[in-house]
Amino acid sequence: MTVSSPSRHPIRVLPPDVAERIAAGEVIDRPAAAAKELIENALDAGARHIRVEVRGGGLEFLRVADDGCGIPATEVELAVARHATSKIACFEDLGRLTTLGFRGEALASIAAIGELTLSSAVSGASAGAGVTVRFGQVLERGTRARTPGTTVTVRDLFGNVPARRAFLKTQRVESARIGEVVRRYAVGRPDVGFTLVFDGRPAFHSAGDGDLRRVLAALYGLGAAEALAPLRGELPSGGRLHGLVGTGGPWHSGRQHVTLFVNGRWVRAGALPAAVEAAYRPFAPAGRHPLLVLFLEVPPDQIDANVHPAKLEVRLRDEEAVAEAIRAAVALAFGRTPAGAGASLSLQYRLPLARTRRVRRVAEPPMTYGQGGPPAEELPAGLRFLATARDGLIVAEADDGLYLVDQHRAHERVLFEALQAGAGEGPQALLEPRLVRPSPAQAALLAARAEELAALGFVLEGFGAGALVARAVPGALGSLDGEALAALLEAAMSDAADWRERLLATAACRAAVKKGQPLDAETARALLARLTSARAPAVCPHGAPVVVRLADGLLARLFRW
Template identity: 25%
Template sequence: MSEKIRILDDITINKIAAGEVVERPASIVKELVENSIDAGASRITIEIESGGKSLIKIIDNGHGIPSSEVSKCFLRHATSKIDAVEDLFKLNTLGFRGEALASISAVSKLEMTTKYKDESIGTNIYLNGGKVVSKEAVGTNTGTIILIKDIFFNTPARKKFLKSDHSETITVSDTVNKLAIGYPNIKFKYINNGKIMLDTPGDGIQNNAIRCVYGREISSNLINIDYKCNLFSVDGFIGNNNIFRSNRNLQHIYINGRFVKSKIILDAISEAYKSIIPINKHAICFINIYVDPAKLDVNIHPAKLEVKFEKEREIYIELREYLKAKLLKNNLIAKYETYNDKIDLRENKSSISHNSSFIGEKTKSEKEHAKNKSFNENKREFKELEPINLSANVSSFTKFEDINSFSSVNSDNKNSYISEDSCEYSKSKQLEIESVKIKNNDLYKNDEENRETAFSLDNYKVCGTVFDTYIILQRDDSMYLMDQHAAHERILFEKYMNSFRKKSIPIQILLDPIILELSNVDMSLVEKNISVFSYFGFDVEIFGLNHILIRGVPNLFGIPQSEKFIIEIIDNINDISGSYDLKYDRFATMACKSAIKANYRIKNIEISALFKQLESCENPYTCPHGRPIMVELTKSEIEKMFKRII
């Protein structure tokens, strides 16, 4: 290496710049399809071969490029979308940097055929490694066709980092899926090695696009959202408690039409779903957020996947609270569904194959319901177990009836139960829900104000208990199982949380105060934030150089737990959200330990009290850790088990 400073030639500059924009075939597809969207296309076809490494072809019916401008497209920082830096803050297009075509052509063999809407003849141009080889007038339809072959053919060091054809295909497919869902008004067709993988209707209905991409299971478990405030407006769909994933791949966030990965938005979603879905799981959502471009910075990275908001904290809080409220307005009782081979197999193919023909299709059970005939039932006599005779004076539960109980059916296998103390949960197909106190309900007056189905147990009939753990209920054509531990855990948790919010946590004064020795760093934090401890229910004072004296602790905790909690507060004292997580998790654990356990035979009067308190809960559907309180099993599902419905 010479110490002499050189000015690089344009070809070298373009190849270096291409590394920022052209990472792999999927990034090429993204840039070119976004150009098609900016051109006003209503139909876009994407075709790839060998994962996009050997061929990428994009066809659109947009307004095309004027013949006089075609050569300029491949110059660095040449764009029709902005004139000056001020335009960055009033963008209404996906592209603006003028780098994509220059970078792509620098590392591939590129051919483009285009015709502008106001011209009678089109233009064909061919480039090899960024150099124009030919340019001529041709007859073609309005729009643009771009054909790219052999990416990184002239940069072998980059080419060797490409993954297998299969891996690159998956990444391209994911990119196309996100674009198709973000723009349901555009008809997308995606072809891989000659096979149609996706064909959306382009009817402007986002849920139809979602179904084409991810299938019926996802699209049928979505909640529509639509909300406006001074900071932003939002619409789209969020998943209910019946669907979730182990990663964030199905969290689609679009800001002003641009798919992005925003930590602020993702954190707001995670907080909104806290305990609504199981721990370490992620919600499914397709959210379109619209923000004043002047209050948004998209010029952070060439890939344009990151954005910055002017008022990040305010947007985070507003979105989090709206999503929480919206989720709680829906009936989130978990549902049990039997496996349907034909439906599942067809729908599971939807993420990689043409699936639009299934839109609006009735389920098999709906079509055949009228044909089902019952078979003669053999009468069996069961041993009569302990009956549940609910008190007549419990006016809130007038529909309860005396009926034989199954409460004595016990299991010898204690290990089959989830440990309440450890809060470990089975990997059940059923999903769960929770939510936290909404601080300002007036925020949502423009939305549906009340829960779509207010939670009430008035019309439920108690049929008994089973395994001394689950209460059996019936309403209409459904049977329900209620987990007595999860229900009581939810009740206790909300009681603790309400005391915390009201700053009325009862304090237990210690006869023998606790003295804790801290480091000088921790001591400085405590001195600066001494009032924080009273917020959590502690009576703490400074005691000497590096010691604190704990005179009172929350009566919810024992002394050993209080000492641990104090240390955790100090560790998180500079992070308000961390402190929130801290007390949430602590109260959830305390509720779990204090609630009635599995294998405890609950009395009739206790069932009545449990129901009455559960009805008043903000979230009566799950325990704080995300396990369902109730699971619904419909009559039709039971009939499927007995082959009454085939």
């Protein structure tokens, strides 16, 4: 992620007409919300290192310290005034927004419900300045000895709002929510080092070297981070998307491992998170979610960040086109990346092993980041056939490991793409034409789709009042039994927007070689060659995995080579 150093503007109180037109003010409803605002201020200030300290769930003590550009001594007290900000000067600036904050309410909102101490210094100044505000009243102001940057310390949060405290969770839960905020922004800004301390004990640290996989390895483990597939794509109006996604699991019951950033802003609500889930849903088990981190970078004039009180939602000018770009990028990542077996095979380590003499190894260095096997990669072009196994698997190898290929799903993918491309063998007449009696609505759909169906190789003709007869199907499908043909006609009469893809997926599934159907070596080699030439060889048209890769690094760990 490319981030430019901010050019600092003086802090000014927004004119009343501008303040009134900004979406509802800051809502500090729990310590994590205060932490979020302070971290965003630090990032806006160009910080390279941010330290967050928490005691008592953030209610007793919350401190965020950074090494950003700092605040001049003459503006420190103004910084805690309501609607005072350096980020915009007029309402039109919202259309040119390059910062996370813009309302000038965070510090004032926190100071109104707790004791806030702000200390800051700028580069080249002989000393810094500070101010302490408790429940909206200034208690202290003066000079401070500090290196360039800003420290905000909050004590006794909600001390004057006992009713709000009564609705909060336990200190452990509130601390965990602050931890989630810190970790999300560590993922969103891998170029910034984050340190999190709970009750005097270090809880998390990121190096700030710009390596997203390293941050994810610290959060989820080395194997999970290295098994992620890249997301890439172009967005309308010159934007782009990039990120990482776990195409082969592990799968999670909640969405807490799916993270979306739009121009560096963590977005949790609205149409965009829904578009992300819709993109991976065809490939994920029902009710499960992958580890996914997605960054959208769009021109500032294409985004409206002023739509949610807590700034958790944004709107884009062309959200439908952006959603389609997200869908295409996610589909490509799942379609081109074979599932890894590391997550499931890690269970092998829990099995009892035979008792052996313990051998001390003195020459092997400990495994470090980057040595746990290659990252998720696309299916190599030169798979070499080895054998068939388990009545449905093709065993192959490449230079990076072994590959297990589901023969039914592989053939299904090959047929699906051939049907999509119109590369079939033309219509094939049915030995026994099938009579269909659709409802009036279904008959209307079939009539409207007659040309498209004929182009695909499906020939339907009228046969008396309200009846149709199916006379031919695409030649690539071979012979179909009555049950398979009925399923195809049912798909052709679907009122879903993606009826064509569903029809082709059903056709490919019904015509593909089945599990348990033996393949000779020549047929298996031909199927592998066709699969590696497919656009999305790693998943079948229904989203299930086609290929599992046993990487050399995994085999070396399992066999202790």
